[in-house]
Structure formats: structure tokens, C-alpha cells
Amino acid sequence: MKIVIILLSLVMFFFKTSSTANYEKNFYDFSIESITGETINFKDYQNKVILVVNTASYCGFTKQYDELQELWDLYKEKGLIVLGVPSNSFNQEKNKNSDVKEFCEVNFEINFPLTTITEVKGINAHKLFKWAKDNHGKSAVPKWNFYKILINKEGRVEDTFASFTKPLSKKIINKIENIL
Numbered sequence: 001m002k003i004v005i006i007l008l009s010l011v012m013f014f015f016k017t018s019s020t021a022n023y024e025k026n027f028y029d030f031s032i033e034s035i036t037g038e039t040i041n042f043k044d045y046q047n048k049v050i051l052v053v054n055t056a057s058y059c060g061f062t063k064q065y066d067e068l069q070e071l072w073d074l075y076k077e078k079g080l081i082v083l084g085v086p087s088n089s090f091n092q093e094k095n096k097n098s099d100v101k102e103f104c105e106v107n108f109e110i111n112f113p114l115t116t117i118t119e120v121k122g123i124n125a126h127k128l129f130k131w132a133k134d135n136h137g138k139s140a141v142p143k144w145n146f147y148k149i150l151i152n153k154e155g156r157v158e159d160t161f162a163s164f165t166k167p168l169s170k171k172i173i174n175k176i177e178n179i180l
Helices: 002-014 064-078 097-108 127-136 170-179
Strands: 031-033 039-041 049-055 080-086 148-151 157-161
Touching (some): 049 064, 049 170, 157 170
Parallel strands (some): 049 080
Antiparallel strands (some): 031 039
């Protein structure tokens, strides 16, 4: 019986999800540098729903920028922030922030917030992504570019979405509308 309890405890530890998270910090306790060098203080996003998306210019999913912009246009007045986090974690991003900014503006007319080029996985990941993993588990670690992490109004990870899940999918829209 002792062995069963130990094994169950180990299984529960390794499959930790948001329901077991203690959230010593929330999303609003962090900040990140914008693509133009200013600080984006997430305290300014309190009581908003945030869709954090790691992006890349040379990815097969790059066309999702169109839907991310449309999502931003549809829901920003209702309290949604779309936050693009350009990343070279998967070796598909430009080398300079200014090139990423120009690429996004010229090709997709992006006007939602973009961060500086940021690591999103591994030991060099930005502390925001480490926090998401620590509190929501491995499902919060981007598996590829255009991975999506949805943050609720309490500043906690609400859900995550794979790269192939389009920003305007019913799955994402329904979840956003339910928590707005």
C-alpha cells in the first residue's frame, strides 16, 4: 500500500497542471522589452485577457499574423491584448528587432504589441515563459512558433494552444469570449 501511495504521489507531481499551481506570482508581476526598446509593464494589462504568441518571420505558420491582427481588431475594445513575442528559439526569426518590426508592419500591418526577439524555451527562456511552465506545466512550453498561451484576468494561464490552432479558430474564440 505504501508503494502505491508513493507512486501516485510521484505521478501527481510529474503531471502537475494549473489546478495544482500555487502562483506565487502572476502575469502582471512581469515585464518585457518591446520591439522598439521600451519596457512593456504587464501591470498595465491588469484585468485584461492576454494571448501570448511566440512568432517567427520564416515559419510556415507566419501567415497566422493576419488572424492575430484580426483577433486584436475584433476584441481589443473588449479587453483582449494580443502580445507577439518574436523568437529565434526554433531558428526561424530575423536577427534584428528593426527587421522583424518592418516585416510585420509591411507584410501584415501589425499594430498589436510586439516584444524584442526573446527566447521562449530552455534555460535561456524569458522569465515569463519559465513562470508559465512552473505554474501550468509542460503544456505551457512552446513546442514551435506561433504557440499560444492564454492568460486570464487574474493573471494566470487559462489555456494553451498548439501552433496549428489558428487564432480565429472556434476553440480560441470561445475560450476568449468565456473569460473576457
